[in-house]
Amino acid sequence: DAGVIQSPRHEVTEMGQEVTLRCKPISGHNSLFWYRQTMMRGLELLIYFNNNVPIDDSGMPEDRFSAKMPNASFSTLKIQPSEPRDSAVYFCASSFAGSGYGYTFGSGTRLTVV
Amino acid sequence: GESVGLHLPTLSVQEGDNSIINCAYSNSASDYFIWYKQESGKGPQFIIDIRSNMDKRQGQRVTVLLNKTVKHLSLQIAATQPGDSAVYFCAETGANSKLTFGKGITLSVRP
Numbered sequence: 067d068a069g070v071i072q073s074p075r076h077e078v079t080e081m082g083q084e085v086t087l088r089c090k091p092i093s094g095h096n097s098l099f100w101y102r103q104t105m106m107r108g109l110e111l112l113i114y115f116n117n118n119v120p121i122d123d124s125g126m127p128e129d130r131f132s133a134k135m136p137n138a139s140f141s142t143l144k145i146q147p148s149e150p151r152d153s154a155v156y157f158c159a160s161s162f163a164g165s166g167y168g169y170t171f172g173s174g175t176r177l178t179v180v
Numbered sequence: 181g182e183s184v185g186l187h188l189p190t191l192s193v194q195e196g197d198n199s200i201i202n203c204a205y206s207n208s209a210s211d212y213f214i215w216y217k218q219e220s221g222k223g224p225q226f227i228i229d230i231r232s233n234m235d236k237r238q239g240q241r242v243t244v245l246l247n248k249t250v251k252h253l254s255l256q257i258a259a260t261q262p263g264d265s266a267v268y269f270c271a272e273t274g275a276n277s278k279l280t281f282g283k284g285i286t287l288s289v290r291p
Contacts, residue, residue, distance in 0.1 A: 070223075101281075108281060108282075108283040108284055109269065111278065114277070116277065121276075121278075159223075159224075161277070163277045168226035168229050169279055170226065171223035172223055173222060173223050174222075174223050
């Protein structure tokens with residue numbers, strides 16, 4: 067298994083532009099999580115899905131952030147418009163809900179908004 | 181609000197010594213706990229987990245201890261090696277599958 071796959075690995079964009087981050091979870095996993103990591107705030111859960119349905123989006127910072135999971139093998143996190151304070155590493159993780167096994171993380175997307 | 185936190189931001193140990201990393205959690209409803217290791221430029225990597233019906237679990241060179249009475253979790257690394265240098269996170273979850281992380285502690289291994 068290739069693990070959780072995220073793209074792109076690095077993204078540099080100008081303030082005001084739309085940014086789309088992508089995630090492919092591990093095949094068979096039915097829960098997907100988006101996290102943001104910064105030095106100041108650590109790892110923050112933004113949103114998570116069970117069986118493609120958003121369960122808890124209370125961590126999404128504001129309306130500029132949106133996430134979708136159109137099918138079991140793909141999810142996107144979109145920021146529109148992006149701002150410099152959105153600069154962070156964004157991680158996607160997946161698991162099989164109820165299995166009690168560790169959640170597997172992707173390698174992350176490092177976003178820089180200038 | 182409920183949170184998971186770590187006592188110390190950094191830990192420096194001599195190569196070959198044992199390391200102990202501690203974590204306090206506040207959500208008494210949490211029933212599953214995980215330790216993650218994160219190396220520079222990589223995502224968190226699963227190390228070991230423990231369920232709330234256990235108080236100890238051992239892996240290869242690592243042991244996790246859970247004290248539900250005082251809501252405390254620890255990670256013990258035996259014979260610490262340079263490759264163990266990283267940031268370590270504890271995380272907790274419950275019936276809602278929402279995984280919450282502590283702020284992380286840096287383990288630095290001196291040669």
